Amino acid sequence: MDANFTTLNWAKDATIYEVNIRQYTPEGTFSAFQKHLPRLKDMGVDILWLMPITPISQKVKKGTLGSYYACSSYTKSNPEFGTDLDFMDLVQAAHAIGMKVIIDWVANHTGRQHEWMEMHPDWFSRNEMGEFTERNGWDDVVDLNYYNNDMRNALIGAMQYWVRDFKIDGFRCDMAHLVPLDFWVEARKAVETIKPLYWLAECEEVEYHRVFDTSYAWALMHASEKLSKQEVGMHEVYNVLHGYSQYPAGATKLLFTANHDENSWNGTEYEKFGVAAKPWAVFTQTWKGIPLIYSGQELPNHKRLKFFDKDIINWSVSPALHDFYKTLGAFRKSHTAITSGDTFNLPVDAQGVMAYIRHDAKSTVLVVLNLSTHHHRVHLAHEKLVGAFKNVFSGFEFNFKQEVPFELLPGDYFVYVKE
16 A cells, blocks of 8 residues: 555454445435444444445436436435435434444446536547547446546545545445546545545455555455356465455455345345355455445345345344344454454365464464355364364354364354464
């Protein structure tokens, strides 16, 4: 990371929760979502990431409601969600119980009906005929023109507006790699004259960590999907994780089993991983990185949420995985072995089984995940597996003697700790 930027302490062991305001409640408003804050706080959520809160372009919109990611203004709230005051109330309520709020920032493009278009057509990409255009095949948006410094300054001014007037705590930057890196450097410097922030990039370009604290683990997502289809073995997963371990000091990866794109377009975590959905969730909370939980995963939600139309998450039942995520989040926060310790991958003679140790001076953690649909008997051996280890989920203690046998049913997961 650039010497000018450092990750804030509150972000280093945080759990992020992605909020889909439209689908979260029947009302689909900031105020209706706000009622869920105490529950999310209890579950261990630290940072709320709100999908774009700006108004949606009505021109060439997708579906009945359009895409969040096709905005018509950078400095207004989406009226479907409520007023500016409603959003301010939500931020203040989150802050009052110790949570942070970051907003989705779509800097590569706008919708095809944006308030800048009439006054500043040169702020947008245009083809040889002078028509607004974009380069990624998304027909409801237009690319911004990053060769225009006035546009850059206006966009930075819009980011400053949300930080200054609404006291947000950071940005999740959509398709960050499509935007020139020098813009992000300029933006972070300018916006952080107001206050230090947390910056999350939807990209997997290592050099973008010059600016961003955290980037997406897309390569891991793809490797884990291939593993579940038995197209690759565990060594491909470990190869990706080794690559992440070579990132610059301080850089972190966002670890997830679902997000708005994955859920809507590629399937729920249960479609992709089946019985391994929960073991992969355990992985996101016990490997080095920043874990993400998407709206409704705690239920769990088994349906793909529509992207351009109303499709409400059903909260009529108590979230069955609330305590599962709460246990993992609390454990992660109280054990620096997880957030900053060393990692030892344990050899396992069983396809689809992952076992690793996270260790520092304070504790040793053993994680065993059966990511396969098969029953396995495995023996794990390591010199650190000696003494009384407690099962984080059951609380039962077991005495390990360097070699530990496990009988693993499909989808089994175990987390043990020695203090």
